[in-house]
Each structure stands twice: as C-alpha cells, then as structure tokens.
Amino acid sequence: MKIKYHDLIQQTFDFPQPEFKVDNGNLLFHDIPLMDLIEKFGTPFKFNYLPKISQNIQQTKKWFKKAFKENNYNNEYKYCYCTKSSHFSFVVQEALKNKISLETSFSNDMEIIRRLYNKGIVYKNIEVVCNGFKTDEYLKIISEMINGGFSNILPVLDNFREIDRLSDSIDTNFNIGIRIASEEEPKFEFYTSRLGIGYKDIVPFYAQKIQNHPFARLKMLHFFINTGIKDTSYYWNELYKCLRVYARLKKIAPEVDSLNIGGGFPIKNSLNFDYDYYYMVNEITYQIKKFCEEEGVEEPTLYTEFGSFTVGESGGIVYKILSQKRQNDREKWDMIDSSFMTTLPDSWAISRRFTMLPINRWEDSYERVFLGGLTCDSDDYYNSEQHVNAIYLPIFSEEKPLYIGFFNTGAYQDAISGFGGVHHCLVPQPKHILINKNKDGDFTYEVFREEQNYKQILDLLGY
Template sequence: MEVKQKVELLREKYQASSERLNPPSPLKPVWTLENSEELYRIQGWGDPYFSINAAGHITVSPKGDRGGSLDLLELVEALKQRNLSLPILIRFSDILEDRLERLNACFAKAIARYRYSGEYRGVFPVKCNQQRHLVEALVRFGKPHRFGLEAGSKPELMIALATLDTPGALLICNGYKDQEYIETAMLSQRLGQTPIIVLEQLEEVDLVIAASQRLNIKPILGVRAKLSARGMGRWGGSAGDRAKFGLTVLEILTTVERLKAANMLDCLQLLHFHIGSQISAISTLKDALREAAQIYVELAKLGAKMGYLDVGGGLGVDYDGSKTNFHASKNYSIQNYANDVVAEIKEACDASSVALPTLVSESGRAIASHQSVLVFDVLSTSNVPSGPPEPASEADHLIVRNLYETYTAINPRNYQEAYHDAVQFKEEATSLFSFGYLGLRERAKAERLFWACCERILAIVRHEDYVPDDLEDLEKIMASIYYVNLSVFQSAPDSWAIGQLFPILPIHRLNEEPTCRGTLADLTCDSDGKIEQFIDLRDVKSVLELHPLRPNEPYYLGMFLNGAYQEIMGNLHNLFGDTNAVHIHLTPKGYQVEHVVKGDTMNEVLGYVQYDAEDLIEQLRRRSERALQDQKITLQESQMLLQNYERSLSRYTYLA
C-alpha cells in the first residue's frame, strides 16, 4: 500500500475516533456567576465578606451583612494609580471590627441563654499578627467589650503594655518568663493594667514569689494545665503529657503548695489551657472543657481565689468552606463554640457550688484571618502542547507511528490502556534518543503525540464518575504553570511549611468559564516556591481552574483568609521582602485609605543581611572605571549600568 493511502486511512480512523469521542451535543451552557461561586466555594469560606458582582469581579463587604461593598478589582486599579505596585496586601479594618463584635455577641448570647452569672472578657494573641496598625485597631475596636491582649514573649509584652489602654481589659502574660519579664508585668499594675501572669514552668513559681516580695506587689496569677484531652490535626500536640507548655496535675498541686507557703495562694485566680490552633471538630473542645472545668473546681476547693478560666485559642476558620472536621475547615459556628464553652463550665461549677468564673478566650486566627487579602498578578504561563498533532507518515520512526495510532484509537472504552501504551512509547522514545537511534525532531514529534494522547484521555476522564488510580495525577501532569509575582516564603509561609490551604482565585473574569488548569510558581529560584494544593469541597485538588492570559491585559489573583501568622512568619528567601500593604476603611462615600505601609526596597532587604548600599555602589563604580580603562565598556554603557543599579536599589523587590 502506498504511503499516501496509509496516511489517508489513518486520517479516516482519526476522524471516526474523534466523532466517537466528541459526538454532536446541544449547545454548551453559558457560564454563570453561580458556577464561579460553586467552583471556588466563595459562599462557604467568604460569607458574609466576599462575593461576586454582576461584572464578574470579587466584591468585599467589610461590614459583613450590615451593608456597603467594594469592587476589589477597582480598588486594586486605584491603588496602582497611587504608585503602589503588586503584590499588595489589603487589610480591611472594618472586617477586623466585625469579627471582634461577632465573637463578643456570640458569647453574650450564650451567657444569656444559659443564665450564666459570669462574663466574657476576650483577648487577642499578639503573636497572631503583631503589625502595629492592626493591634492598635483591635485595641480601639475592643474598648466597648473590654477586650484585651495576650503576650507570648517579652517583645510582645512591650507591645501590649504600650498599646493596651482599655480600663478593665485583661493582659494575659504567657510564654517563657525571666525575672525582668515578671517584674515588668507586675509593675504594670501601678499603671492601671490588669496583667495575669500565667505560670507554665515550675521554675517560674519561685521567680514570681521572689519578685512579689521584692516589689511588694500582689500579682494576679494563673496556671496553664497540661490536659489529658488532646487536640487533633497539625496542632494536636499542644495538649497532652508531651505538650511544650503547661503544668501536669502533680506540678499544679506543687505550685499550690509553694504559693500557700508564701502566703500567696489568693494570687492564684486563673486556669488556662490550650489544645491547639485551628480546632476543626467541636467534640475535641468539649472533651477539653470537661477536664479543665474539673481542675478549676478543684483549685477553688483547695483555697485558690479562682475567678478566671481561659480556654485558650483554637477557634477555627473554615478555609475550604466545607463545614467539616477536615483540617482546613471546622464543623461548628462561633455560636456553637460559645455555647459549649459557657454550658460546660456552668454545669461543672454548679455541680460543685463554685462561683462561675469570668470566661477568657485567646481567639486570634478567627479574628484576624478574614481582614487581609493578598492580590498579585500573573506574569506568564508555561503550558503543555495542546490541539491535534501532525499525522504520522510512513517516513516517521516506528515509535512515532505507534504513538499516532494510539492517539487516533483513544475512546471512552480503552482510554486507560491507551494511557499506559502512550507512556511506554514515550519512555522508549527517550531511551532511543539517549542511545542515538532517534533524532531531535523525531523525539519532539513523539513527545508532542504523547501530550496529545494525554489531552484526549483527560477529556474523557473529566466526565467519568470514577477515575482509576493510575490516572489520578493526569490532571496535574497536564496543568499549566502560572508564574506569579509573589514569594510563597514571604507571603504564605504556612502553605510551604505545613501545607496550609488558603482560598485562591481570580478577582475578575468570574463571568467567564476558566478553561485552563494550573498550579502557581513564585518568583524565587526554589523548587518549593509553588502552590499545588487548592481548596475543594471533598478534599484537596492539585490544580486550580484559571483563565487563559490575554495579551497586554493583567490577570489578578487573590489569596484570602491569610491575615493570621503569615506576615510575621514570612522570610526573605531570595531577598523578596515585605509586600506593600494598605488599610482600607469603608465610608459613606466609598472608602478611605487609612494607612499605607510601603513594602521593602532592595536597599532595605540588603541591609538586613549587612550590605551597605553606598559601599555596593562604590564597588561597582570602581569596577566600571577599570573596565573603561581597559576599553571593555563605553562611558555611555558605564553610566547606564550605574544608573540602573542605583535605581534598582531604591525600588520594590518584586517585579513591576
């Protein structure tokens, strides 16, 4: 048979296979905003702050369901006109206020429901986000609720002492303590503060007793208990016998005896426990509450002047919107949380006729996460080849012809077998090339055919109810890489370090179907500088639905719920510094930019690693002069180099 006839037969075979794979169908449904809402789970994790408007843009309602919203795309464009380059961290102070008010309202409702005679006095753990404008805003918003602060270190104590000026607000002093820490906390009572020094190590008991006698100040003390009830998920080790902080029951009794011997047992007024951050299951909290409540009651019976019970942190955030006990979600509401805290403590105290304590919680993640949105742009993409391949001819190598035949024969009945054949042929092509039996063009043609096979198989797999295990990674293999103007290590360190999930999605074009699948790669030259896990209803997905880039048109993505821990834990990998940050406040006329915190310049980050900009410039100038003398560079080129160098030092570390 002639070559032309064979090619024609292959084409006919391909056409017939294509018709079987893609039979005529009704017109494709129009993509709607509801489709985007469902795809990106916005109502699950974003309610009541984030939604989509008719233009397909993300909107922000900083006051929740109390009215007023902003178009996030329009806000970003307006910030760029203020010479603020992306990436940019946008903090909505109204969301911060709303979160704090919701927490207090839920505890007030629970206290009324269960006729709890005590009160609630929350504190914000400074370690969650130490940024000055945020802490100052929280103190301001917390005044009506006498909301306080929690310090977990001496530097955080310095922040709290200077910032917290709310009469009656608590200052919970946690973490490792030396003599200076304890003395400073005690002396702050003279300023009208209400510091509670939480004893977490036995050694701290003697330090407190000595400082009290030396300063003649009666401190308010607490003890942190190591509960047998354990947390779950990543932070489950925060409780239990091997927990980093806290006293065992035996050590608590020893503390009581030492305080009693020093005539200071009346100073012991608080019991504290913490079973871990991001508690995803409410049952875990209930177990801890029952145990802690009994310890509290027993301490009161021993003569301690108990008055506070601190349930620690752990109030979770529903990052994926699934409302389950998955580590990136939670199966309870803030109201459920408050109800259980109030009910469990009341039941235990009433049963033993012990006065009800003031309830304290150290909710940080639940207060700070929603207020911050990181917006960044996509720089470019790397895509696998797509579209119909060039037909094989008789002149092509057998491997190429085998791959083309495999491609034309793919159908819903044999796609799994075809995938294995394609993989085998590709591996053989690579081996043949390595031994010199296949040319570069033929290897390229083989790889093009392999990707064409994967593309056709993936089109079938996406419509299957069950995906075979050996094809589960095909979606990720075929995904594009979207290169983003971002450092994962600086702006989302938990994503890299512990696999924390954050909602990520386009902030515009949500009225269009996202036809691409991609993963994100940042600017660092580290292979870990990527995001390859995204929220999904059932579990975690390895690719994100995205839109194809348009020439000369920006494409913006937003990372949401990242207002807790990420900023302070970010590092300077590849010397990418802090991003630009703005604080936005909703007004009757729109919004006001309250604060602008400019991101690090190259000059600043070089200073962090002990380089002096003037020295660097001078060194380059000298090298330029030597190159001029050796006629390796012209004067014009030398000046251009030095000018570019100096300009770069004063600019943002990210790409313009």
C-alpha cells in the first residue's frame, strides 16, 4: 500500500516538475538544497532565487519574438518591469540586466531611478513609463527629470489635469501616453476602473489638448484590466474596444505608435497549474495584427508591464512546524514558527494561494492538517479553502522536525505587510536570503536582512 507523502504527490500531480524534485526524501527547488539552507540559516526565512527573474524575462521575449515572426508583425516588443510588485534593489537590478524598461506608479519610484543613475547602473536614456494617479510631487519629479535630460520618461495621463501640470513645468519636447479607463468584469462592485480616461473621451481630449501642443507628443495608448491576461470573452472584448480607440487615434495622430497592454500573466500557484503562455502571446499578436490590417493602420510597438510574473516565481518562504494542536477529534493544527499575516498577507487578506510543500520527510506517511500562525488573530491560518484541496503533510512528530515551504511568493508580500515594520502581535520580519549562481554554476547565498530583533521593533514604537 502506498502511504508515503511522496506517493500522494506522484499519484495526484505530474511530478517531478521543472522547478521541483525530491532527492533522498528532501525537496529541491530549482536544484537548490533547501535543507542545507535550513541547517545554515535556521527558520523562518524568506528567499529570492535571482536567476529566475532573468529566466522569465528572457522566456517572454522569446515568446513574443516567435509570435511576431509567425504573424508577420512589423514592429517591436518592449518588456517593462512593474516596480510596485517588488521595489527591492536586487530585483530591479537583476531585471535591468535584460535590457528592459521600468514602469512606476508613485513619486518615490522616480527617486529609485535617480539613485540607480547616480550609481551608474542606468543612464539618462532609460525608458520609464510613469503610471498611476499623479500627485503634484510625482508630476514635479517627472518634469525635473525630463528637463534634466531623461528623454525616455513617458508619463501616462490618468486624468485631464495632468497634461496642464506637465505643460506648466516642462520646457522641452516630451512624450506622453493616455490610460484607458477599462470597464470592469461584471462581478465587480463598480462598472469602470477608477484609473484612466473613458473610451469616448480620449479622441476629443487629444484634439483639444494634445494635437496642437507645442511640446507634448502622444506616443502611447495604455490598456490594463484587473483580471489579468486570460482567454475569456471579457478580456478579448476589452482588448477590441482598446484597439478601436487606437485605430481612431492613429488616423488623426500618426505619431501614436505604441500600445501598452499592461501586465497580467499569472504565476504558478499549485502543482496542477495550467496556463498556455505562448498561446496567449500568439493570439494577442494575431488579433492586434488582424485588427490593424482591417483598419488600414500600422500595428503598434507592443509593451507589456509584467510585475508578478517577473519576480513572483523567484520568491519563497520556509517555516518549521513547531507543534501540533488537536482542538477536537477531527482537526489537527500544525503551528508554524511565524505568522501568515506578517509573511504572506495575500493568503489571509484575499485568499491568495501559493504552492505549498514539505521540505523534508517525503518518505513518511501523511495526514490532513490545518496550518496556523503565531498571532492571536483568528484569521492567521492557511487552510483548504485557500489551498483548493485539503492540506496534507507528513505526520507530525516531536522527534523528527518538519519543515514546509511556500513558493512563488516573490511579488507584493513584503510591500503589503510592510518590510521591516511593526507587525501584528509584534511577530518579527524573518531573515531574508538572496540565492544566485556564480560563473561556475554553483549556488551562492547572501543574507540581505537579518530577522528583526525586539530592540528594532520597540524603537519603531517609541520605547
């Protein structure tokens, strides 16, 4: 009878998978020996495997290159990294190794660009797409940088007032974009995105404010929907509406040469994840090419702004199961040595799922459990609702410590929980480790930030 945890996984999923395999009862992630990290650094700890960032960028570029060739698409593809997914320097600098552009959403993002420039990591020709509702400070920094020679900074107008503010403060030629306020999916609580300008208002706005502007040149139309890039009637319908606006604009504004379709590639959240990335890239390319031919306009340079897809699959977090609590005759609670609210806020705030697997003891028998965090909050748990199916882990044993990992957690978690700040019940921010490869192909490890200590936390609170 097959009762080992390894048997369960092999019977339930196609396993091993490209990033996961088991060696001597221990899990490897991209061949990284996770038990070695546990023995070296202890738990809990977060990590980022930096080569995965470049791998995803390069793979996406290959998909678009292939699709452009198959569809005879006569323009360029440009990859932007959406910085709000993870602002960490090690993420941005790894992404920039791949000759990409950046997308920003707030004034402090622009200070990152300045610091990268001062360190010689980027030059004044770096392309930056400035999104979001722009405060006066955001507009001020954009204007200062354009006036200072950053010629490829492109503010995407979110509302009518922004062009006036930019016009008052920029004294040279500059490019702009317009964000379309897309209609939300029917199940949303509101009909239209709060971001951007309505479909019917864009062409009149161009004619009144931009067409005869002495300095501003409309270059880009920006399109994004919250549900992401999915093969649904809703997605294709919104894309077609966007293309109709592009075609109308192109006929009166030949300088418009770029279409930004935003982000939205999903990342793997379970072992049965199934998404045909190339099919979607090819279909988007085909539909845009076909539409432009029918309208008699040139197909645009195509931009994407992948954030989660760029960085998400590089990240993970490892916990130790401290103890098991049995609250009744049916429920077993495996208690981790941290808090989900501190380290994986998406898991409790919006029931986001992540790939969760034990690190060791794959040859042991298993049991159904719930996972509980250390805080006193009733929401600090991870259960079958988030995990789709019930959670099964090797049977708890006081004599044989069990370690578990959550994978593909590299996007948004630190920004939402507040990296290094004060967390619920004062549970500390865990140690953060960077994993890379040297020129010989060997793994290298660096502690980016040690676990918070009580003095750091109490200092923040004024004690």
